[in-house]
Every structure is written in C-alpha cells, then in structure tokens.
Amino acid sequence: MFDGRRAVAARVVLSLLVLLVVACAGVMMGPAGPTWWRIPLALLERIPGFGEGGLGVSSGVSEREWSIIWDIRMPRVVLAGIVGSMLSLGGATYQGVFRNPLVDPYLLGAAAGGGLGATIVITTFGSSRVEWPIDPVPLVAFAFALGTVAITYLVGASFGGLRSSSTLVLAGVAMVSLMTAIQTFILQRNSDVVREVYNWILGRLATASWSDVILVLPYVAVSTAVLLFHRRHLDVLRVGDEEATALGIPVARVRLTVVIAATLGTAAVVAVSGLIGFVGLVVPHMVRLIAGASYRVVVPLAVTVGASFLILADIPGRTLSSPAEVPIGVVTAFIGAPFFIVLLRTRQVSR
Amino acid sequence: MSSLELRGVTVQYHKRQVVRDFSCLVPSGGWLGLIGPNGAGKSSLLRAIVGIVAHGGEVLVDGAPLSLRSRSRRASIVAYVPQEPVLPEEMTGHEYVSLGRTPHIGYFGSPSKHDRAMVDDIIDRLELGACAARRLGALSGGERQRLVIARALATEAAILVLDEPTSALDIGHQQQALELVSRLRRDHGLTVISAMHDLTLAGMYSDSLALMHEGTVVAQGDVVDVLSAETLAEFYGVRVTVHREDDGTVVVVPRREQM
Numbered sequence: 001m002f003d004g005r006r007a008v009a010a011r012v013v014l015s016l017l018v019l020l021v022v023a024c025a026g027v028m029m030g031p032a033g034p035t036w037w038r039i040p041l042a043l044l045e046r047i048p049g050f051g052e053g054g055l056g057v058s059s060g061v062s063e064r065e066w067s068i069i070w071d072i073r074m075p076r077v078v079l080a081g082i083v084g085s086m087l088s089l090g091g092a093t094y095q096g097v098f099r100n101p102l103v104d105p106y107l108l109g110a111a112a113g114g115g116l117g118a119t120i121v122i123t124t125f126g127s128s129r130v131e132w133p134i135d136p137v138p139l140v141a142f143a144f145a146l147g148t149v150a151i152t153y154l155v156g157a158s159f160g161g162l163r164s165s166s167t168l169v170l171a172g173v174a175m176v177s178l179m180t181a182i183q184t185f186i187l188q189r190n191s192d193v194v195r196e197v198y199n200w201i202l203g204r205l206a207t208a209s210w211s212d213v214i215l216v217l218p219y220v221a222v223s224t225a226v227l228l229f230h231r232r233h234l235d236v237l238r239v240g241d242e243e244a245t246a247l248g249i250p251v252a253r254v255r256l257t258v259v260i261a262a263t264l265g266t267a268a269v270v271a272v273s274g275l276i277g278f279v280g281l282v283v284p285h286m287v288r289l290i291a292g293a294s295y296r297v298v299v300p301l302a303v304t305v306g307a308s309f310l311i312l313a314d315i316p317g318r319t320l321s322s323p324a325e326v327p328i329g330v331v332t333a334f335i336g337a338p339f340f341i342v343l344l345r346t347r348q349v350s351r
Numbered sequence: 352m353s354s355l356e357l358r359g360v361t362v363q364y365h366k367r368q369v370v371r372d373f374s375c376l377v378p379s380g381g382w383l384g385l386i387g388p389n390g391a392g393k394s395s396l397l398r399a400i401v402g403i404v405a406h407g408g409e410v411l412v413d414g415a416p417l418s419l420r421s422r423s424r425r426a427s428i429v430a431y432v433p434q435e436p437v438l439p440e441e442m443t444g445h446e447y448v449s450l451g452r453t454p455h456i457g458y459f460g461s462p463s464k465h466d467r468a469m470v471d472d473i474i475d476r477l478e479l480g481a482c483a484a485r486r487l488g489a490l491s492g493g494e495r496q497r498l499v500i501a502r503a504l505a506t507e508a509a510i511l512v513l514d515e516p517t518s519a520l521d522i523g524h525q526q527q528a529l530e531l532v533s534r535l536r537r538d539h540g541l542t543v544i545s546a547m548h549d550l551t552l553a554g555m556y557s558d559s560l561a562l563m564h565e566g567t568v569v570a571q572g573d574v575v576d577v578l579s580a581e582t583l584a585e586f587y588g589v590r591v592t593v594h595r596e597d598d599g600t601v602v603v604v605p606r607r608e609q610m
Contacts, residue, residue, distance in 0.1 A: 229459055235446070236453050240437040242403045247506070248426030248454035293441035 008297050015304035019081070022308040026077040027069065029315055034065040042066060071209070076318075077311055079208040079216075080328075083269040084279055084310025085303040086220045090262040091280025092287070092302040093227050096234035096295055097258045098165035104280030105149065105266040108172040111277070112179035113148025114141040114270040118200050119183045123190040137200065138215065138271035145267035148175055153259065203276040203329030205314055212272045223265030224303060230258050234295035276310070276329045278336025283309050285343050352379040352540040353428070353509035355400070359408035362395045369395045371566040372408070382536060382543040384557030386550060386577070388587050391563040393546035394434060397514050400544065401431040412510060426454035430508035434515045434546075436499045440488030444498050447487060448474055451505025470505055477501045477531070493524035500531060504539075511536070513545035517552070525549070529556050550603040554578050562586060574601055 027043075028036040042061040044050045061069075091104035105111075117140040121129070129136055152175045156168030187194055233254045236244045241251050266280075286309075287301045310328070313335060317326045355377040362370040370392040377383045385393045399406035402417065402425050410417045417425050430451075438447070451473075452466040474483050479501055482494050490498070496516065503511060513532065517525035533556055536543055547553035553560060560577040562570040564586045570577045578601045580593045590606040 232456070232461065236450055238437075238439045238442060239447075239450065242398075243431070243433060243437060245403045245422070246401045246426060246429075246431040246433075247450060248423030250422055288441075293439070294446060 008300070011291050011297060012300050012304065015301055015308070019304050019308045019311075022311050023077055023081060026080065026311040026315060027073050030073055030318055032068060034061045034069075039069060042069060075210045075213055076205050076208040076314070078213050079273065080205050080310045080314045081307035082213065082216060082220050083205070083273045083276065084283075084313075085307040086216075086223065086265045086269045087276060087279035088283035088287075088302045088306025088309065089224060089227055089299065090266040092284035092295075092298050093230070093234065093258050093262045094280070095284060096237060096298075097255050098168065099237065099240070100165040100169065101285070102281070103165065103169060103172075105263050106275075106277065106280060107169060107176070108152040108263075109148035109175040109179060110145045110263060110266045110270060111275040112176040112183075114145035114267065115201050115275055116148075116179045116183045116186075117141040117144025118274075119186050119197050120144075122193050122197050122200065123186055126193065142267050142271040145270050146263060148179060149259075149263045149267070151175060199327070200274050201329070202327035203274040203332075205273060205328055206318065206325050208272075216268045216272050219268035220265050223261045223268075226261035227258065227265075228299060228303075230254060230261075231295045231299035234258070234299065238293075238295075274329065276332055278332045278340070279306060279310060282332075282336040282339050282343075286339070289343070289346075353413050353542055354379045354381075355510050355542050355544060356411040356414070357396075357400070357408065358411065360396060360399055360410065361407035362392070362399050362404055363407075364395075369566050370399065370406070373563075373568060374408075375561060375568070375571065377542055377544055379542055380536065380540050381559070382533075382545070382557045384553040384560045384574075385544065385546040385563060386548075386553050386560055387563035390565075392566040393563055394514050396563070397431075397512050397544065397546055400510075401429055401512055403431075423454045426508070427506055428508055429510045429512055430503035430506045432499050432503050432511070432513045432516050434518065436495075438487040438495055438499075440486060442487050443484055444479060444482035444487065444490065444494075445470065445474065445484065447498050448479070448483075448501045448505055451502040454506055469507075473501050473505050477504075492520055493527060496520060496524065496528050497531065500528065500535075504535060509540070509542060511541050511543045511545075513543065515546050515548060518548055525552065532556070550578060550583070551601070554601040554603070578603060 024040060028039045034042070038061050041058070042065075045058065045061075087104075090110075094103045094105055094108075095101050118137050121137050121140045125136070152168070152172045155175075156171035159167055159171070187197060233249055236247055236249050237251065237254070239247075244251050283306045284298060284302050287298050287305050291297045291301055310332070313331045314328055317328050317331050320326055357373055357375050360370060360373040361368060373396055375383065385396065387393055395404060398404045400410050402410075402422075412428055417428065420428065449462065449466075449470050452462055452470060455466060456462060474480060477497055477500070479494070479497060482490055482498060487495060487498070496519070500516075511532070516532070517528050520528060529552060532543060532545075535541055545553075545557070547557075554574040557574065559572060560570075560574055561568050562577050562582065569586055570582050575595070578593055580591055583589060583591050583593075583603065590608065592604045592606055594602040594604065596602060
C-alpha cells in the first residue's frame with residue numbers, strides 16, 4: 001500500500017477525467033456559436049459510426065457554426081491545454097532539479113528573453129511581416145528565450161557551481177532585469193508599436209489556430225516525454241547532490257537534461273502564447289498540496305492539472321468582457337498571486 | 352563479504368591537503384573506527400571512499416579499484432550514511448528507504464517487484480513499520496537515524512561508510528543505532544568504516560581504530576593501543592584517564608584541568 005503505484009495511477013486517471021470535463025466546458029462556452037448543449041452532440045456526430053448511417057446522432061449544428069467550434073474554439077482549448085501543461089511541468093521539474101520551490105524557467109529568463117525577441121521583431125519589421133510566408137515572431141522569441149536561459153545557466157554555473165541554486169537564481173534576476181530594460185528602451189523609442197507588443201507579452205490564446213498547435217506540439221511532446229522519464233531521478237535528488245551521487249545518480253547529467261528539456265518546451269510555448277505568468281509556480285504547488293510531494297505523482301499531475309488550469313483560466317478571459325478580451329496573462333496573475341500568498345501562509349514553501 | 356583497502360588516499364580542497372596518503376586494510380567483516388579532533392580529515396576520507404569528492408590514490412574492494420566501476424555499480428558496493436543526512440520533510444519513511452534501491456534500477460527503469468519486496472523486508476527487519484507511512488518531518492531523531500541506516504542497507508552494499516552516525520542522538524539512541532549496525536554487520540557480513548566522536552563508543556564497537564590528525568594517521572591498530580592517555584593528550588590536547596574494564600572495554604574519561 002505504501003508503495004502507492006495504484007494510488008498514483010488512480011490520481012492520474014482522475015485528473016485526466018477532470019481535464020476532459022474542463023476541455024468540454026472550454027469548447028462549449030464562448031460568445032457566438034451554437035447553444036452549448038448542441039456542441040458535444042456535434043462532436044459525437046462527426047465520429048464515424050455515431051452520426052448519419054450509424055447511431056444517427058444529429059445535433060442540428062450548421063456548417064458555419066461547426067467552423068466556429070472546430071476552427072476557433074477547439075484550437076484555442078487545445079493550445080491552452082498544451083501551454084498550461086508545459087508551463088506547469090517546466091516549473092515542477094525546475095523546482096525539483098534545483099531543490100528550490102520558487103524557481104521556474106521564467107525566473108531564469110525564458111519569458112523575458114522571449115519578450116525581448118518578440119519586441120525586436122515587431123519594432124524592426126512592423127506590419128510588413130504580415131506578408132511573410134511564416135511569422136518570424138515565434139521563431140525569434142523561441143531563440144531569445146533559449147539563449148537567455150543558456151546565458152543565465154552558464155553565468156550561474158561558472159560563478160557559483162550548481163550546488164546552490166541561489167547563485168543561479170540571482171544570475172536569473174540580473175538577466176531578467178537586463179532583458180526587460182533593453183525591451184523597455186526599445187519600446188520607448190518605438191511607441192507606435194507598444195500596443196501590439198503588449199498584446200503579445202500579456203499572453204494571447206485568442207488568435208490560436210491549428211497551425212500554432214502543430215508548431216509547438218513536437219517540442220512539447222519531446223520535452224514532456226523526457227521530463228516524465230526523469231521523475232524517479234527527481235525524487236532521488238530531493239536528498240541533495242551528494243547523497244544522490246552516493247546512490248549512483250549522475251547528478252550533473254540529470255540536471256542538465258531536465259533543464260534543457262524543460263527550457264525547450266517552455267520556450268516553444270512562450271513563442272506562440274506570449275508570457276503567461278504564475279502557471280509554473282502555482283500549479284506544481286497546488287498539486288503538491290493535493291497529492292503529496294513525491295515527483296512520481298507531481299510530474300504527471302503537473303501535466304494534467306496545468307492543462308485544466310489554463311483552459312479554465314481562459315474561459316473568463318473570453319466571456320467576461322466580450323467582445324473584448326481580458327489577456328490570459330492577467331487572468332492567471334489574478335488567480336495566481338492571491339493563491340500564492342495563501343500558500344505561503346498555510347505551509348512553509350521554503351522547506 | 353568484502354574487504355576494503357585504501358592505498359595512499361589523498362584529498363585536496365583548494366590546494367590544501369586535508370587527507371594525506373592514507374593507507375589501511377579493513378578485512379572482510381571488520382569495523383574500522385576513525386577518530387581524531389575536528390578538522391582532522393575523517394569526513395573527507397569517508398567522502399573519498401564513497402566517491403563524492405575527487406581524490407588521489409586508490410580505494411579497492413576485494414582488491415579491485417572502485418575508480419574502474421560505474422557510478423551506480425560503485426553505489427551498490429559502498430553505502431553511505433552522512434553526518435547530516437538531508438531528510439525531506441514531506442517524504443514518507445517508505446519512500447526514503449526505497450531510495451536505497453536506486454543503484455539497482457536502470458536509468459529509464461522503475462522499481463521491480465524484487466526491489467519493492469526488498470524494501471518491505473528491510474522495513475520489517477528494522478521494525479520501522481510504524482514509520483513507513485509517516486512523513487520524515489514527523490519522526491523522532493532515533494527513528495530518522497534508523498531510516499537512514501535502512502536506506503543504506505537497501506543498497507545491498509557490502510561496505511558501510513558511517514560519518515558520525517550518532518552525533519545527533521542521545522545516549523540511549525546512540526547505543527541503539529550502534530547495536531543495530533553491529534547486528535547487521537554480523538548478520539550480513541558487512542564491512543564497516545565509521546568516523547566517531549565518542550572515544551569510548553568508538554572503542555567498544557570497532558575492531559581496530561585509526562587516529563587521524565591534520566590529514567594523516569598518527570596511530571593505528573588495536574583499540575587498547577590507540578586509546579592511550581598519552582596519545583590522546585598529544586593529539587586532542589586533553590587530559591583523560593583511560594580505564595580498562597574487566598570485560599576488556601576501554602573507557603575514556605575526561606579530567607578537569609584544576610580541581
């Protein structure tokens with residue numbers, strides 16, 4: 001019983017069910033489109049064997065309405081799920097590998113670097129990039145996010161070693177400030193694009209399309225697979241570098257692998273969705289509160305709960321002030337910040 | 352059953368030699384106690400044996416150098432009980448003992464039925480059933496120390512390296528922990544090397560002692576030879592009386608400077 005493999009499996013299955021319900025809710029809600037209860041029927045109708053000639057499910061949803069569901073709402077919900085799961089998984093594994101409950105890829109510059117990259121592209125090319133075959137913003141944001149974390153990591157590693165994560169966090173703080181300062185300077189000199197840049201920075205799922213999903217999916221899939229494989233190593237690392245080494249774990253290699261995987265996935269989702277904050281800090285701690293601190297549970301649940309969290313957070317964003325949108329990054333910060341304060345009160349996060 | 356041999360082991364921190372040319376042979380099933388004042392290099396030597404600090408010289412088990420082994424193979428030969436083990440408060444006793452199986456699980460593997468049975472068995476034998484489901488943060492010092500020993504045992508290593516295993520415990524729990532190690536040594540034929548502060552306890556449980564001072568061995572051999580009032584006075588700078596009980600136990604009693 002203590003071994004708890006069944007308990008882990010049960011929790012994962014339960015969280016998957018929750019995710020399914022949340023995803024359905026996400027698809028069913030929104031301005032315009034058919035009545036909410038017709039939507040599951042419309043989905044069912046299109047599965048071979050259920051619709052015409054099969055069970056005869058008929059939703060009465062027109063082709064135009066269906067295209068709202070399939071081309072607008074579905075990619076948005078799927079992208080929100082992918083982005084949420086990746087941000088929360090990146091946070092959970094960073095926290096494990098650095099044994100610091102307050103780090104996530106954002107803290108080492110994944111977000112600030114991506115933001116700077118996007119700002120540079122938007123100010124340099126302006127609206128002329130609309131005619132380009134592919135949008136350069138995600139690609140440059142991706143490269144800048146990776147580059148910033150790499151510099152932070154190298155600086156932190158060369159000055160403090162990686163024994164203590166505090167040097168690394170401080171290096172991250174310095175890099176984030178530097179990136180933000182450069183970005184602010186560029187914006188100040190190009191105030192005509194401020195609005196466009198801020199729209200990007202505050203996080204957007206509104207323009208999500210299937211091509212965004214296809215763009216990030218390979219990175220997120222590889223990254224998630226690698227991180228899921230390392231959940232046992234993360235548990236061993238909880239007893240510290242020395243004891244983990246004495247137990248036969250190649251600590252430096254595990255740390256580097258996990259950091260690369262988590263950063264790659266995070267940079268990819270930042271590139272398509274902008275800077276959605278707090279997910280990487282709040283969701284892993286939420287999971288630990290519900291299911292315990294063992295990474296065997298935390299890692300898989302970070303994926304499913306992170307996905308549910310962002311799909312849910314996206315619902316008020318697009319329904320509250322319709323037809324305008326509340327940026328998703330603002331919603332997650334509004335949920336995240338108070339939650340985090342409560343968390344600090346209820347338990348000692350620092351241990 | 353394995354013997355442990357050290358040949359000219361040297362440890363440096365920032366150009367300062369903390370262990371100098373340490374050689375010794377611990378026979379299979381033997382217990383070598385390392386004593387010496389703070390900063391003598393006991394912990395550094397033990398960490399070199401475990402392989403968590405870089406060192407010169409060779410550490411050999413049954414005549415074969417450990418440096419030729421892979422990291423996980425080495426971990427399955429030498430088990431380590433650190434002076435101040437990291438005990439994650441949220442981890443359960445069972446999870447903690449399970450970590451000892453790490454050297455036997457492949458990089459992408461997961462614990463097998465055998466691994467899990469092994470952990471359950473050790474928890475039973477060390478009578479830790481009551482601690483298994485509880486968080487480490489909620490356990491007493493004595494229970495934690497037994498869990499750390501249980502984790503070391505779960506590696507199935509033949510060599511047990513203990514760094515001040517009892518320094519955080521009261522006298523009752525000190526004795527309990529050392530009796531446990533002694534019993535396990537007998538039952539499993541473990542070879543033990545341990546650093547110890549309490550000279551009387553060190554003499555009671557070890558077969559032989561090595562007294563370290565500023566990185567080198569200054570006295571090595573049988574308990575009665577090493578624990579002499581003159582030697583201790585010279586290297587610890589203390590005034591002690593050494594009693595010899597009828598059963599052969601050597602008792603070291605500190606003396607006040609002035610009465």
